[in-house]
Amino acid sequence: MRITISEQRKYKVKNTKQAKSLVDEYLRHKKIDIGGFEFGLPEVHDRYHNWNVPIMKAKEVIGVISVNAYSGEINKELSTDSSFLEKRANKVIKEIKKTSNKKFEYIISNLNNTIVQGRAENVLDKLPEQSIDMIFTSPPYYNARKEYSEYETYEDYLDTMREIIRQCKRVLINGKFFIMNSSHVLVPRASRNESSTRIPVPFDLHQIFMEEGFEFIDDIIWQKPEGAGWASGRGRRFSADRNPLQYKAVPVTEYVMVYRKKPAPLIDNFIRKNPNPDIITKSKIEDDYERTNVWYISPARDKRHPAIFPNELAEKVIKYYSFVNDVILDPFGGIGTTAKSAATLGRRFYSIELNENYVKETLRDLNKKQNLLNNNYQYEFLDLSDELERPIKKSIRHVLSDIKKSGVDDQKIIDTLMGLNQHNDK
Numbered sequence: 068m069r070i071t072i073s074e075q076r077k078y079k080v081k082n083t084k085q086a087k088s089l090v091d092e093y094l095r096h097k098k099i100d101i102g103g104f105e106f107g108l109p110e111v112h113d114r115y116h117n118w119n120v121p122i123m124k125a126k127e128v129i130g131v132i133s134v135n136a137y138s139g140e141i142n143k144e145l146s147t148d149s150s151f152l153e154k155r156a157n158k159v160i161k162e163i164k165k166t167s168n169k170k171f172e173y174i175i176s177n178l179n180n181t182i183v184q185g186r187a188e189n190v191l192d193k194l195p196e197q198s199i200d201m202i203f204t205s206p207p208y209y210n211a212r213k214e215y216s217e218y219e220t221y222e223d224y225l226d227t228m229r230e231i232i233r234q235c236k237r238v239l240i241n242g243k244f245f246i247m248n249s250s251h252v253l254v255p256r257a258s259r260n261e262s263s264t265r266i267p268v269p270f271d272l273h274q275i276f277m278e279e280g281f282e283f284i285d286d287i288i289w290q291k292p293e294g295a296g297w298a299s300g301r302g303r304r305f306s307a308d309r310n311p312l313q314y315k316a317v318p319v320t321e322y323v324m325v326y327r328k329k330p331a332p333l334i335d336n337f338i339r340k341n342p343n344p345d346i347i348t349k350s351k352i353e354d355d356y357e358r359t360n361v362w363y364i365s366p367a368r369d370k371r372h373p374a375i376f377p378n379e380l381a382e383k384v385i386k387y388y389s390f391v392n393d394v395i396l397d398p399f400g401g402i403g404t405t406a407k408s409a410a411t412l413g414r415r416f417y418s419i420e421l422n423e424n425y426v427k428e429t430l431r432d433l434n435k436k437q438n439l440l441n442n443n444y445q446y447e448f449l450d451l452s453d454e455l456e457r458p459i460k461k462s463i464r465h466v467l468s469d470i471k472k473s474g475v476d477d478q479k480i481i482d483t484l485m486g487l488n489q490h491n492d493k
Contacts (some may be wrong), residue, residue, distance in 0.1 A: 076116070078136040083109040085139075086118035090132045093141050094122075099149045101129070101156035117142055122152060129155035162330075171336045174240050176200060176394045176415075182406065182433070183419045184426040185451030187398040188227070190419045191234035193451075199238045199417065200393035203384050203405050205248040205376050206231075209268060221266060229275045231398055236279055238396070242331040244388040245281065247272060248289070248376055250321040253301060263301075269322040276326050287323035288361045289380060323362070323384065341390070349413070350390040357383060371428050372402045381408035389414055403429030407436055421452065 073081040080086050086109040094101070107121025107128055118134040130147030134140070176198045183190050209224040218224040232245075239245060249272055254264040277283065302317040341347055367377035381404050385395055391413045397405035400418035402425050409416040410433065420426050426448075433446060 072111070073136070076136070078116070079139045080118055080134055080136045083118075086120050086134050089134050089139055089141070090120045090122075093132065097149060099152055101152050102160070104129075104156070111136060112145075115142070115145065117145060119145075122147070124156045124159045127159050129159060171332050171340065173337070173340050173342060175342070176240075178394045178415065178417055180406075180410070180415050180446035181417045181449060182400070182403070182426060182429055182446060183417070183449045183451055184421065184423060185419060185449070185454060186421050187231050187419050188234065189454050190451055191231065191238060191398060194238045194417075196237055197240045198394065199235075199396040200240055200243055201385070201389040202235050202239060202245040202396045202398070203248075203381060203388075204246075204397045204399050205374075205401075206272075206399055208374065209252050209266060225271055225275065228272060229279070232272075232275055232279055232281075235396070235398060236281065236328055239328045241328055242334075242337065243328055244284070245276075245326045245328065246323060246384050246388060247276075247326075248321060248323050248380070251318065253318075265301075269324060273324060276324070280329050281326035282329055282331055283324075284327050285325040285360060287325065287357075289321045289323050290361055290363050291319045291321075291366050293317070293319055323380070325388070337390075343392075346391050350386075352386055356387070367404075369402065372425060375401055375404055378404060378408055381405050382412060385409055385412050385414060400429060401425055403432055407432055410436060416446075423452065 071081065080089065087106045090106070094104075101122070101124060103124075105123045105126075107123050109118050109120040111117070112119050112133070115133075116136045118136055120132045120134060121128045122130045122132060130152045131145075132147065133142040133145035135142050174197055178194075178198050206228055209218060209221055218227070235245060249269045252266045252268050254266065273283070302315050305313045305315060338347055362380070362383065364377055364379050367375050369375050385405075385408055389395060392415065394415045394417055395405060395409040396417045396419075398419045400406060400420035403418055403420075406416035406418040406429060418429065420429065430448060
């Protein structure tokens with residue numbers, strides 16, 4: 068007869084059923100007001116010898132109650148506070164009410180394959196609401212290379228990214244996915260007397276996604292071969308001298324951050340209620356899929372563009388987060404990696420790019436691909452590059468910064484604001 072780990076360790080709480088029963092008794096005795104709830108799968112935390120029992124409301128984990136495996140007592144220090152359980156339960160209920168009042172509608176976009184030359188902010192403004200099934204993009208680097216240095220400050224860069232993320236949310240179908248590939252940016256030092264600066268771009272972009280009402284789903288790590296990181300120059304000084312404080316890790320990873328647009332209906336709705344069941348069958352993913360959030364993919368190089376992501380990365384993302392015939396948007400199209408990958412996988416594409424040369428290369432590649440695939444798909448090309456730049460909505464902090472740059476001192480700004488306030492009070 069097989070002896071369980073719980074029996075070997077002489078636990079009083081030997082199985083998940085006992086752990087759930089103890090937590091249920093505790094919640095009812097404490098009269099914690101979270102309404103109808105369920106238990107997730109309890110697991111033993113070997114370090115503390117506790118059973119961690121997830122508490123779920125409408126299939127969403129709202130907290131964990133920890134049970135001492137030896138004594139059967141509740142470990143309050145390792146458990147979610149009752150007030151947090153109640154707050155989170157109420158929040159889940161509110162979210163359910165928001166979505167339950169709206170009947171699920173399966174939206175099929177009528178957009179055709181399109182390549183647009185123009186600024187993303189302007190083009191997105193013209194797209195119909197909820198007309199995109201999935202977004203995959205890699206935003207321009209912030210001043211990492213001279214050819215990208217179009218932003219006066221990092222705050223200006225983030226303002227632009229926020230506006231584009233906000234516009235993308237408007238055109239993205241509710242519950243569908245926005246995946247962004249980004250990496251920390253190393254700004255080289257200007258002289259030997261200065262240090263280089265590393266800017267955590269993915270973390271700042273994540274904050275924007277959260278503030279704009281997206282649901283965070285996954286952080287996928289794109290890992291490159293070790294040799295790929297040495298090109299940045301980071302770590303060379305330490306490699307030569309080996310002095311403490313000089314250590315800097317050689318970067319070989321980028322982030323592929325996955326977000327979902329709220330309100331987010333159940334994923335099952337997109338599968339069970341698809342009006343074309345054949346599409347679900349055709350979209351099935353083969354056995355050799357990525358099983359962890361670390362993807363080992365070699366970087367791509369193309370003399371036509373200084374920073375492209377590989378086809379393999381784009382194809383994996385598109386396969387995992389969209390169905391056949393879905394419309395895939397890339398607001399920073401580059402030389403069309405996302406568009407070409409979408410076409411290869413039987414998806415439609417909508418690619419936006421400002422650089423005229425990159426657009427020409429995209430069109431050239433698509434024409435070759437059309438002949439290679441021997442299919443009759445068509446695409447439309449729109450040139451919106453002559454349109455005036457759409458003004459970016461800036462925060463008060465950035466507006467004040469711009470005023471200061473124009474030569475107005477702090478006291479003048481304060482006096483003006485005080486005067487406006489007094490005028491409004493009258």
